[in-house]
Amino acid sequence: MMGAGKSTVGREYARRHGLEFIDCDHELEARTGVKIATIFEIEGEAGFRKRESQLVEELAARCDIVLGTGGGVVLNPDNRALLRGRGIVVYLNVPPRVLWERTRHDRSRPLLQVPNPRERIESLYRQRDPLYREVADIVVDGNRGSPSGMVRQLEAAIDKFRQKRNAHTECRPG
Numbered sequence: 760m761m762g763a764g765k766s767t768v769g770r771e772y773a774r775r776h777g778l779e780f781i782d783c784d785h786e787l788e789a790r791t792g793v794k795i796a797t798i799f800e801i802e803g804e805a806g807f808r809k810r811e812s813q814l815v816e817e818l819a820a821r822c823d824i825v826l827g828t829g830g831g832v833v834l835n836p837d838n839r840a841l842l843r844g845r846g847i848v849v850y851l852n853v854p855p856r857v858l859w860e861r862t863r864h865d866r867s868r869p870l871l872q873v874p875n876p877r878e879r880i881e882s883l884y885r886q887r888d889p890l891y892r893e894v895a896d897i898v899v900d901g902n903r904g905s906p907s908g909m910v911r912q913l914e915a916a917i918d919k920f921r922q923k924r925n926a927h928t929e930c931r932p933g
């Protein structure tokens with residue numbers, strides 16, 4: 760969700776692991792030369808989603824990167840299928856009250872520039888939580904510490920996931 764810490768925690772995780780971090784929104788801004796809010800203004804949400812999907816399709820083919828998506832990436836079933844098929848997908852789950860606290864003074868997210876952003880966050884959370892769970896390999900409570908604390912929790916959760924996955928795919932001596 761917006762404000763969960765994908766951009767902040769993802770960047771820090773990648774730095775600590777010597778991986779390239781690509782943030783979908785930053786990448787779209789770099790490629791278009793304008794802010795996300797301007798893409799929404801000119802092309803509407805539909806135009807933004809189209810650009811986002813094209814970028815996710817391109818980047819899902821990359822290896823050895825940490826990809827920080829926008830929170831709305833899961834709305835498109837094709838994006839969900841792409842993400843499910845690649846890498847390890849983490850859902851940073853943060854309750855709406857905290858998402859609101861983290862985003863309330865930030866005007867960079869057009870979907871929250873409404874008269875009742877708090878209610879908007881709650882309804883988006885209700886709508887999207889099942890979609891995030893559908894795509895995620897790992898669900899991490901994203902409200903359990905500072906960004907660097909979250910990176911350590913992510914490391915532990917990813918190690919655990921890899922061990923479990925390897926145990927399942929190991930072949931037994933015949």
Ligand SMILES: Nc1ncnc2c1ncn2[C@@H]1O[C@H](COP(=O)(O)OP(=O)(O)O)[C@@H](O)[C@H]1O
Nearest residue numbers: 760761762763764765766767861904905906909
């Ligand atoms: N674990 C955390 N604890 C406290 N604040 C955080 C945490 N993770 C992110 N933040 C803050 O919340 C805001 C939104 O983070 P951001 O990484 O942009 O979220 P997202 O990319 O998921 O929308 C930023 O101001 C960031 O510094």
Ligand SMILES: O=C(O)C1=C[C@@H](OP(=O)(O)O)[C@@H](O)[C@H](O)C1
Nearest residue numbers: 760761762784829830831868869
């Ligand atoms: O949740 C969403 O629909 C959006 C989330 C934003 O990214 P963050 O999740 O990084 O804030 C950005 O892609 C756009 O404003 C739409």
Ligand SMILES: [Mg+2]
Nearest residue numbers: 765766784829
């Ligand atoms: Mg972000």
